[in-house]
Amino acid sequence: MNEGYSDAFFNRMNENMVGGLLTSTVAQILSIDYARMCCEVLPLNDDEATPIDDVPFGFMQNADFLVRFPYKAGDLVFIGFCKDDIDPVFFGDENRDNAADELFQRKDAFVIGGAQKFIDPSTIPSTHDESFLICKKDFSSRIEIDVDGKVIIETDENIEMTTKKDFKVSAQNITLEGATVTANGEDLTTDLV
Incomplete structure (x- = not known):
């Protein structure tokens, strides 16, 4: 066999195989189903792309906690494609016979x-580059743990804390500042001494 022909054949075969291998891409969310924690997305780098339904959110969670x-x-998002069929796990289908034959599928x-x-x-200020942040993009509300371990909660809106149990504040010094400070309807802004 001609060596040049052989190289071209295998190069073309390799390009076709890699081109058909779905790993990850950029997409836009079209709609969301919060009850099922999934969405419909449209991949953006393919003019012939069609929407993909029932795309689950990849978020931090375990049996007891989640961050959503x-x-x-x-919204613009990165989407990945699992190597294996996710239907048996996510939809409770115990029939896994076809899962091994379906690798890197759009679904x-x-x-x-x-x-x-x-x-x-x-627009997050660069002075917070080393902090762990949970914030609005306009920085109007934030929970921050800075590089020294200081915890900062700041917002332009109200802060509400509610518990059905006790609420305990313990610190070396406690400072309350406000136009009015009340406890059980009693005004605490007067001198308590």
């Missing part, structure tokens, strides 16, 4: 996380 972002239609997409456009960067 309030995605909305129009096995999941949302990895949100994506930031470089042409529209967030």
Whole structure:
């Protein structure tokens, strides 16, 4: 066999195989089903792409806790494609016979996380670059743990804390400042001495 022909054949075969291998891409959320924690997405880098339904959110969770972002239609996200068929696990289908034959399928997409456009960067001040942040993009509300371990909760809105049990505050010093400070309807802004 001609060596040049052989190389071209295998190069073309390799390109076709890699081109058909779905790993991850950028997509836009079209709609969300919060009850089922999934969404419909449209991959953006393919002019012939069609929407993908029932795409689960990939978020931090275990048996007892979860951290969920309030995605909305129009959000830009990264989606990945599981190597194996996810239906038997997510839909409770015990028939796994076909799972091994279906690798990197469009229907096995999941949302990895949100994506930031470089042409529209967030407005978080650079002084917080080393902090762990949970915040609004306009920085009007934030929970921050800075590099020294200081915890900061700041917002332009009300802060509400409610518990059906006791609420305990313990510190070396406690300072309350406000136009009015009340406890059980009693005004605490007067001198308590």
